[in-house]
Amino acid sequence: MADPLLSTLRISLLVICMFAAARSDFQTLSVRDDHWIRWSIPASLVLLLEMASSNAGIENICMTFALLAIFSFCFSSPPDLRNFGEWGRREAILSIFYSLGALGLVGGAVSYSETDFVDLLLGDESPNTALWWSMIGASLTATVFYSSWRFGLIPGGADVKALILMTLFFPSWAFVPEQIYPLAEDPIFRMPPSMVMFVWAAAAFLIAPPVIFVQNATRGNITSIPDLKMAWHATKKKISEVSQFSEMEANPSWILTEIIQKNGENTVVNRILPSSKSTIGTERESDLALLEEMGLDSVWITSKHPFLVYLFLAILPMLLLGDPLAYLIR
Structure with missing residues (x-):
């Protein structure tokens, strides 16, 4: 004890x-x-x-x-x-x-x-x-x-x-x-506590994409087939809203909607992964203005979800519930 x-x-x-x-x-x-x-x-x-x-x-x-x-x-x-x-x-x-x-x-x-x-x-x-x-x-x-x-x-x-x-x-x-709500009473085997926190954090990390997708669906952000590939890991924001926090240097977000040159013309693309110029900042204001000129009123934005955040949150289930795998092998 x-x-x-x-x-x-x-x-x-x-x-x-x-x-x-x-x-x-x-x-x-x-x-x-x-x-x-x-x-x-x-x-x-x-x-x-x-x-x-x-x-x-x-x-x-x-x-x-x-x-x-x-x-x-x-x-x-x-x-x-x-x-x-x-x-x-x-x-x-x-x-x-x-x-x-x-x-x-x-x-x-x-x-x-x-x-x-x-x-x-x-x-x-x-x-x-x-x-x-x-x-x-x-x-x-x-x-x-x-x-x-x-x-x-x-x-x-x-x-x-x-x-x-x-x-x-x-x-x-x-x-x-001792856990308040143990998943298994007197387990024969348990992983080390830090490994248990890693498992809980990984489980929460895997749950994030479906949650983001449901949020996008309920907010009406999915209006076309191409939106389906973005809705798992990004959210739509009005360009006017993005402009308001584009000067936040520490904002851990990336704009995935960009303009590229294709056959000599400007073309709007939604990237799965951020490019080197995707970070929100003052240098993006001209691109946002150009997107508005091309008729867009919103862009796809993704935020970094540091695994450390999930590790921090994993402390609670480890203390309350213990080892989730102990429940499976009891």
């Missing part, structure tokens, strides 16, 4: 961290690395405090630094031992993380090498043994997130940093309060 006070603190920190990141990504399409590095400090301190207060053992405490070591790969390469004499504070701190993380791995492998995995799955092993194996799972989860980013399976660097930081906040279900 997670400590109520520390759980409240951990959840509050995660919500504030993810809200700030989602807001930044939505408004500026980026999140500074400093944001993730700063928030990793309270995340790791709360985890270390809870482990120390519950006598989790030195192996589990050191496993926290293994997670921090994996997290550090997102920002810098490991220190080069050949340049040991030129190391600064950053290299020294990273080397401590690697050393303590390795101690947690080796020490845990020695201490918990005779684990009965049937008892582990049934929850009959000692708390420290179960915690060490869950920290191994958290480390593997963080490694999967990082590798997915490096291999291009997850394109957003900020998304991966958020997922690994979530893993640091909640490395196992031992640190998550």
